[in-house]
Amino acid sequence: MSVDSGAPLVLVSNRGPVTFEEDGSMSRGTGGLVTALTGLASHRDAVWIASAMTTADAKRAKEAGDEPIHVLTPNGGEYQVTLVASDPEAYDGFYNIVANPMLWFIQHYLWDLSNAPDIRQHEIEAFDYGYRVVNEDLARAVIKQIDGLEHPVVMVHDYHLYLLPAMVRAARPDAFLHHFVHIPWTQSDAWRVLPGRLRDEVFRGILANDIIGFHTTSYRRNFLQCCEDLMGLEVDHAAGIVRYEDREVWVRSYPLPIDAGATLQVARSARVRQFETELLRRRRDHLILRVDRADLSKNVLRGFSAFDLFLEQHPEFREHVTFVAQLMPSRTDVPEYAEYLERIEALVAVVNHRHGTPDWMPIQLKLRDDLEEAVAAYKHYDVLLVNAMFDGMNLVAKEGPLVNERAGVSILSENTGAHEELGEYALSVNPFDIQELADAIHSALTMSETRRAERLEGLKAKVTERDPGDWIDDQLADIRQKAGLELELSPPPLDPA
Numbered sequence: 001m002s003v004d005s006g007a008p009l010v011l012v013s014n015r016g017p018v019t020f021e022e023d024g025s026m027s028r029g030t031g032g033l034v035t036a037l038t039g040l041a042s043h044r045d046a047v048w049i050a051s052a053m054t055t056a057d058a059k060r061a062k063e064a065g066d067e068p069i070h071v072l073t074p075n076g077g078e079y080q081v082t083l084v085a086s087d088p089e090a091y092d093g094f095y096n097i098v099a100n101p102m103l104w105f106i107q108h109y110l111w112d113l114s115n116a117p118d119i120r121q122h123e124i125e126a127f128d129y130g131y132r133v134v135n136e137d138l139a140r141a142v143i144k145q146i147d148g149l150e151h152p153v154v155m156v157h158d159y160h161l162y163l164l165p166a167m168v169r170a171a172r173p174d175a176f177l178h179h180f181v182h183i184p185w186t187q188s189d190a191w192r193v194l195p196g197r198l199r200d201e202v203f204r205g206i207l208a209n210d211i212i213g214f215h216t217t218s219y220r221r222n223f224l225q226c227c228e229d230l231m232g233l234e235v236d237h238a239a240g241i242v243r244y245e246d247r248e249v250w251v252r253s254y255p256l257p258i259d260a261g262a263t264l265q266v267a268r269s270a271r272v273r274q275f276e277t278e279l280l281r282r283r284r285d286h287l288i289l290r291v292d293r294a295d296l297s298k299n300v301l302r303g304f305s306a307f308d309l310f311l312e313q314h315p316e317f318r319e320h321v322t323f324v325a326q327l328m329p330s331r332t333d334v335p336e337y338a339e340y341l342e343r344i345e346a347l348v349a350v351v352n353h354r355h356g357t358p359d360w361m362p363i364q365l366k367l368r369d370d371l372e373e374a375v376a377a378y379k380h381y382d383v384l385l386v387n388a389m390f391d392g393m394n395l396v397a398k399e400g401p402l403v404n405e406r407a408g409v410s411i412l413s414e415n416t417g418a419h420e421e422l423g424e425y426a427l428s429v430n431p432f433d434i435q436e437l438a439d440a441i442h443s444a445l446t447m448s449e450t451r452r453a454e455r456l457e458g459l460k461a462k463v464t465e466r467d468p469g470d471w472i473d474d475q476l477a478d479i480r481q482k483a484g485l486e487l488e489l490s491p492p493p494l495d496p497a
């Protein structure tokens, strides 16, 4: 099959590895998906198809005549990228209404159901003339890319592209389609928010794949249950198989590891050292750190409320501890996200006002995306706070301990994908329980050096056990196995004689 036969592997996702700016510069795409795929895209013969996200991206796509662009990134990555420009209005409905917040909120249990969402014509049209259109645009690019290839393999990524597999399947029944979902898959009832027709289209779209992958066994279980509850399909839970139309869809879990080598290399860079000098100059006895996209699922507000409570209940720590929160503004055209940023800033002001002194600011809020600055802080935290309400994996929970040099303790929400692997060595918290989180901060800061070091060693061992290459290899092994089985099982062609 083509994974072995030298034909290029086709990756498709909304966000690509780079974004071009008007001044000709480029920035690295953000988020776990890009981190996961960069190794695959630069080490194997792969073409990465992604949405053009800026006007400069659209210009580059046009100049390239919709053919792959050869991209060299400042950090040494090398990719073949096809950027696909969609109609701006369609893209707005796709990204700002359907993918975020509608699907994102369903898949992180974020809807406050007595208040929202209100689904009206506007949302339905965003699905019909936005989400579907962008899926069609990317599907067309995929179909063009695999034209003439025998048994091509297409790896589809994330919740932006649930309709695309059915579109590619209709044009190329012989293609092998693999879809990895980087965010949680929630239980059946969460999906009942989506009107039946839309939900059906989403499930029919994703079930056109041959294999569907998730980060954890629990998301895999939820997906299988949804197929039974919402689609009335026959499901083999133990084997992880859904029977759909005349095919078997395999449902698997592949927890994403971090690229430890790359992260350690960043940790040794000169720019990280500059940030460290500044950080060490300003640090108090204890440093609590969080690094996140400013996303509602990350539970930033309860993190600050817990810190507020901790300072109230343990005044002996006042002036001895600083909470550094590095948050990257995200999806700011979505009203829920813009409002969330405002609420974050307001709560930080309240906590700083309540406990701060003329020369001590309890919470230092940094609203920016700077990998080196974050890595410098990873090295020196005493406590890493990852208290997401629900999170597909959470790579910060893996990167932080890898480079930490102070026997830092991880406080980790039990609802993150990373908890399945790291829970044993972290202080597990229920992300809604503010008192438990305040207590965990206290336990972490008063824990003996030996116990802290033991936990950190456990975490370091866990996060270096596997790398993203292993993650890809596991998926490719399943692709080979399933494709091989199908070739064996397919009836021999009829003898024309």
Ligand code: F6P
Pocket: 015, 030, 031, 032, 033, 034, 158, 159, 182, 183, 330, 331
């Ligand atoms: O990893 C989950 C994810 O939603 C990716 O799909 C996405 O690229 C990333 O987080 C960041 O989100 P966005 O692309 O909307 O900035």
